[in-house]
Amino acid sequence: MDKKNKDKEFVKEITPRAQDYSQWYVDVILKAELMDYAPIKGCMVIRPYGYAIWENVQRLLDKRIKETGHENAYFPLFIPQGLLQKEAEHVEGFAPEVALVTRGGDEELAEPLAVRPTSESIICSMYSRWIQSWRDLPVLINQWANVVRWEKSTRPFLRTSEFIWQEGHTCHSTEEEAEQETLKMLEVYREFMETEMAIPVIAGQKTEKEKFAGALRTYTIEALMSDGKALQSGTSHNLGQHFARVFDITFLDQDDELKYVWQTSWGVSTRVIGALIMVHGDDRGLVLPPAVAPTQVVMVPIITKKQREEVLEKINDIAGLLPHDIRLKVDDRLEYTAGWKFNQWEMKGVPLRLELGPRDMENNRLVAVRRDTGDKEEIPMEEVTKRVPALLKEIQQDMLERALKFREEHTAEMEDYNEFCGYMLESKGFVQGYWCGSGNCEEKIKDDTKATIRCIINSHNGEVGHNCLACGEKAPYCVYFARAY
Amino acid sequence: MDKKNKDKEFVKEITPRAQDYSQWYVDVILKAELMDYAPIKGCMVIRPYGYAIWENVQRLLDKRIKETGHENAYFPLFIPQGLLQKEAEHVEGFAPEVALVTRGGDEELAEPLAVRPTSESIICSMYSRWIQSWRDLPVLINQWANVVRWEKSTRPFLRTSEFIWQEGHTCHSTEEEAEQETLKMLEVYREFMETEMAIPVIAGQKTEKEKFAGALRTYTIEALMSDGKALQSGTSHNLGQHFARVFDITFLDQDDELKYVWQTSWGVSTRVIGALIMVHGDDRGLVLPPAVAPTQVVMVPIITKKQREEVLEKINDIAGLLPHDIRLKVDDRLEYTAGWKFNQWEMKGVPLRLELGPRDMENNRLVAVRRDTGDKEEIPMEEVTKRVPALLKEIQQDMLERALKFREEHTAEMEDYNEFCGYMLESKGFVQGYWCGSGNCEEKIKDDTKATIRCIINSHNGEVGHNCLACGEKAPYCVYFARAY
Numbered sequence: 003m004d005k006k007n008k009d010k011e012f013v014k015e016i017t018p019r020a021q022d023y024s025q026w027y028v029d030v031i032l033k034a035e036l037m038d039y040a041p042i043k044g045c046m047v048i049r050p051y052g053y054a055i056w057e058n059v060q061r062l063l064d065k066r067i068k069e070t071g072h073e074n075a076y077f078p079l080f081i082p083q084g085l086l087q088k089e090a091e092h093v094e095g096f097a098p099e100v101a102l103v104t105r106g107g108d109e110e111l112a113e114p115l116a117v118r119p120t121s122e123s124i125i126c127s128m129y130s131r132w133i134q135s136w137r138d139l140p141v142l143i144n145q146w147a148n149v150v151r152w153e154k155s156t157r158p159f160l161r162t163s164e165f166i167w168q169e170g171h172t173c174h175s176t177e178e179e180a181e182q183e184t185l186k187m188l189e190v191y192r193e194f195m196e197t198e199m200a201i202p203v204i205a206g207q208k209t210e211k212e213k214f215a216g217a218l219r220t221y222t223i224e225a226l227m228s229d230g231k232a233l234q235s236g237t238s239h240n241l242g243q244h245f246a247r248v249f250d251i252t253f254l255d256q257d258d259e260l261k262y263v264w265q266t267s268w269g270v271s272t273r274v275i276g277a278l279i280m281v282h283g284d285d286r287g288l289v290l291p292p293a294v295a296p297t298q299v300v301m302v303p304i305i306t307k308k309q310r311e312e313v314l315e316k317i318n319d320i321a322g323l324l325p326h327d328i329r330l331k332v333d334d335r336l337e338y339t340a341g342w343k344f345n346q347w348e349m350k351g352v353p354l355r356l357e358l359g360p361r362d363m364e365n366n367r368l369v370a371v372r373r374d375t376g377d378k379e380e381i382p383m384e385e386v387t388k389r390v391p392a393l394l395k396e397i398q399q400d401m402l403e404r405a406l407k408f409r410e411e412h413t414a415e416m417e418d419y420n421e422f423c424g425y426m427l428e429s430k431g432f433v434q435g436y437w438c439g440s441g442n443c444e445e446k447i448k449d450d451t452k453a454t455i456r457c458i459i460n461s462h463n464g465e466v467g468h469n470c471l472a473c474g475e476k477a478p479y480c481v482y483f484a485r486a487y
Numbered sequence: 488m489d490k491k492n493k494d495k496e497f498v499k500e501i502t503p504r505a506q507d508y509s510q511w512y513v514d515v516i517l518k519a520e521l522m523d524y525a526p527i528k529g530c531m532v533i534r535p536y537g538y539a540i541w542e543n544v545q546r547l548l549d550k551r552i553k554e555t556g557h558e559n560a561y562f563p564l565f566i567p568q569g570l571l572q573k574e575a576e577h578v579e580g581f582a583p584e585v586a587l588v589t590r591g592g593d594e595e596l597a598e599p600l601a602v603r604p605t606s607e608s609i610i611c612s613m614y615s616r617w618i619q620s621w622r623d624l625p626v627l628i629n630q631w632a633n634v635v636r637w638e639k640s641t642r643p644f645l646r647t648s649e650f651i652w653q654e655g656h657t658c659h660s661t662e663e664e665a666e667q668e669t670l671k672m673l674e675v676y677r678e679f680m681e682t683e684m685a686i687p688v689i690a691g692q693k694t695e696k697e698k699f700a701g702a703l704r705t706y707t708i709e710a711l712m713s714d715g716k717a718l719q720s721g722t723s724h725n726l727g728q729h730f731a732r733v734f735d736i737t738f739l740d741q742d743d744e745l746k747y748v749w750q751t752s753w754g755v756s757t758r759v760i761g762a763l764i765m766v767h768g769d770d771r772g773l774v775l776p777p778a779v780a781p782t783q784v785v786m787v788p789i790i791t792k793k794q795r796e797e798v799l800e801k802i803n804d805i806a807g808l809l810p811h812d813i814r815l816k817v818d819d820r821l822e823y824t825a826g827w828k829f830n831q832w833e834m835k836g837v838p839l840r841l842e843l844g845p846r847d848m849e850n851n852r853l854v855a856v857r858r859d860t861g862d863k864e865e866i867p868m869e870e871v872t873k874r875v876p877a878l879l880k881e882i883q884q885d886m887l888e889r890a891l892k893f894r895e896e897h898t899a900e901m902e903d904y905n906e907f908c909g910y911m912l913e914s915k916g917f918v919q920g921y922w923c924g925s926g927n928c929e930e931k932i933k934d935d936t937k938a939t940i941r942c943i944i945n946s947h948n949g950e951v952g953h954n955c956l957a958c959g960e961k962a963p964y965c966v967y968f969a970r971a972y
Contacts, residue, residue: 042566
């Protein structure tokens with residue numbers, strides 16, 4: 003079976019979401035060639051099409067990270083086991099998933115090296131050397147890197163033994179400034195997800211049980227997938243002075259006192275590609291928002307034997323006239339039919355398709371087809387250079403609005419526990435409800451429904467009139483519940 | 488000792504090159520805050536200033552890699568030991584420097600995982616699944632990644648246990664096409680080094696003894712450092728069908744025959760930052776070519792108490808007028824003197840300094856000082872926006888020419904072995920000479936002088952009239968010798 007026939011079958015072989023959502027997800031990923039399984043437990047190969055999405059994510063997020071005053075750096079992949087074990091909660095959280103290097107160049111290592119699961123400990127050990135005075139603060143450093151967490155069960159992009167991410171690590175002279183930074187980066191993530199990924203998110207605080215191992219407080223952005231499950235899409239941690247005390251990161255303040263710094267860390271990973279697939283994808287495959295699509299516009303000539311040269315020439319002329327910042331592909335392959343190309347580019351989620359055939363040439367127009375809605379539109383030739391960028395903008399905007407509408411339709415306010423359980427067992431979406439603050443209730447809800455508290459959106463202690471969904475007691479916390487990936 | 492005083496001493500504390508070149512190199516790296524030592528054997532932390540250079544290298548090289556038709560992808564960090572051992576020469580070359588993961592999440596692994604020292608084997612195992620037909624070729628994939636080689640003795644940027652690089656891996660249907668690709672990427676590297684890094688290189692072929700473990704032929708670019716030693720700055724390998732046979736990468740060709748693909752791989756690493764330091768640096772610190780300098784222009788106000796506000800306002804006005812693509816910093820810190828700032832930015836190698844004081848304001852001019860030559864120039868205010876970009880261009884050009892002149896002055900043609908030995912024992916630079924092709928002569932030269940054959944620049948088999956430097960026999964190979972890092 004040669005490549006051509008194989009690809010044809012790929013398009014057909016996407017399992018409908020209603021039939022088997024997990025299989026649909028894997029089908030889309032494999033058939034759009036975003037990823038492939040590697041011959042190493044839980045590791046993935048990010049193929050060029052998937053990596054091109056990540057490059058766009060990286061470029062657009064890196065820009066925001068730099069605009070908020072951060073610089074990139076690079077810290078070692080390996081962390082001596084002793085260093086990783088210094089912060090008690092941190093080691094408890096990460097020890098079960100650490101990969102250990104025990105041999106280097108045919109020698110047994112005296113101390114095993116952990117492959118970084120996250121870099122707080124190695125970075126803090128450097129910060130304690132670099133920071134002496136209040137003049138050295140704030141330290142605002144970010145790192146783009148691969149990290150490894152030895153996962154028992156994995157799922158492409160969402161949970162893999164190795165993944166790529168950015169991790170910001172900052173030091174501040176006051177508690178207030180650290181909290182401001184934590185919330186600032188949460189807001190950067192929220193704005194990035196909505197503007198570029200067209201994914202609306204709920205931003206809030208994690209519960210004690212769900213917070214980062216070693217943090218004082220963890221904030222999160224939570225997105226809703228089209229199967230009603232939530233996906234944690236980025237986190238921002240106020241680390242307080244936990245790590246500063248353990249790693250002895252002190253500074254001489256303006257008042258001549260030696261103080262511990264206040265720290266934050268925050269990260270977004272390749273996981274967001276999973277969100278992109280599950281928020282926007284449909285039964286025909288991927289649907290990509292223009293801002294992160296590797297190809298934003300594909301031009302497909304409708305060729306007849308007689309008019310092949312004219313059509314190809316004309317379509318290339320038009321391509322040359324379009325704004326140069328549009329990521330454009332002219333699919334002039336002769337060995338595939340136009341219909342086959344339509345299917346393939348739809349599966350790959352290209353936001354806009356432009357068709358040009360002999361009849362369109364006669365009528366001096368192009369046909370534009372939107373991937374997100376399927377809407378067709380005839381564009382008079384003289385309007386093409388204006389209309390195409392405008393259409394891309396509309397698609398980006400409409401995709402966010404559609405995702406927002408879906409989320410609103412799949413978010414319920416609820417006070418009755420039985421109703422809540424039924425909703426969650428069917429995984430219908432978010433529930434906004436109240437919680438008393440007890441770990442027992444959190445646990446009970448998870449046991450009964452598999453749902454977790456995704457985040458606390460507002461803590462108005464002492465407010466009356468609301469009751470905990472699980473125990474019925476007075477509940478000061480307004481939270482979002484959902485089943486989650 | 489607070490930060491301010493510490494930094495002051497940093498500037499003074501650079502060891503002169505003539506006194507101790509190795510110490511000078513380390514001083515510059517630490518004091519310009521390019522890098523710091525990590526608490527892991529042979530690993531380094533690339534600090535923000537060093538990483539910003541690398542980001543420029545990466546951006547400028549990535550552009551060229553994409554313009555020549557390659558796409559980026561990402562393959563796993565871990566390679567099962569068995570996979571790495573498949574290609575016999577390859578394993579022999581890399582086994583002694585492999586770091587092994589033997590435990591994951593508290594379980595002993597059935598098969599240890601190598602931390603990639605290079606990715607041929609993992610990538611080839613994927614290519615054998617992806618490639619079926621001639622239509623799938625060529626495969627042109629590049630990866631930006633960290634790799635680990637367990638080195639016995641290390642040196643910042645030049646040889647570290649972990650480093651960052653790009654590695655291209657391509658598959659072709661014919662031997663000719665693979666050889667063309669190998670040479671094309673060598674030329675991309677040469678042009679990149681000269682245009683952006685202002686570093687002239689000698690491009691040629693490695694000897695059998697020095698070629699990549701598993702390659703058919705290895706090509707290299709070799710740069711000359713200011714201490715007379717060579718630095719291999721990039722390599723491009725024609726892998727022939729070595730890996731294709733072992734990993735069974737076959738394709739059905741147009742003639743319906745099943746054939747093995749022809750492959751190449753090529754890489755450039757953070758090592759080139761070492762070249763940048765040693766080619767251009769001087770006793771005052773770094774000297775960076777504008778194309779890769781994190782800050783291209785630093786503006787320093789000369790402030791008197793009376794005229795502080797006016798000068799600061801004026802300098803910010805001018806900064807706003809300069810072309811936006813210039814990477815510019817206005818150093819308006821009040822706690823440091825202008826002289827202190829001059830020293831610091833010189834140490835950091837910023838190509839151009841612009842000074843503005845009350846007297847300059849009166850005379851409606853700026854003073855520009857070049858880092859590479861120390862030349863001062865008064866620029867009339869109305870010419871600033873034109874003259875500054877022009878000066879940056881001149882600096883870039885002049886730096887390449889100066890490096891080229893140095894290399895020419897430190898390259899000798901030689902036929903006499905005693906003279907050659909004297910030259911090499913003093914590490915005076917390159918020798919262009921002739922070689923008979925025997926491994927014994929190569930070995931003898933290394934034993935006698937520590938010099939190696941850096942590359943064969945031309946193989947005119949059968950040409951007479953030249954004799955091997957070591958044995959005096961007929962020598963068909965024109966080669967470059969040098970001591971090397």
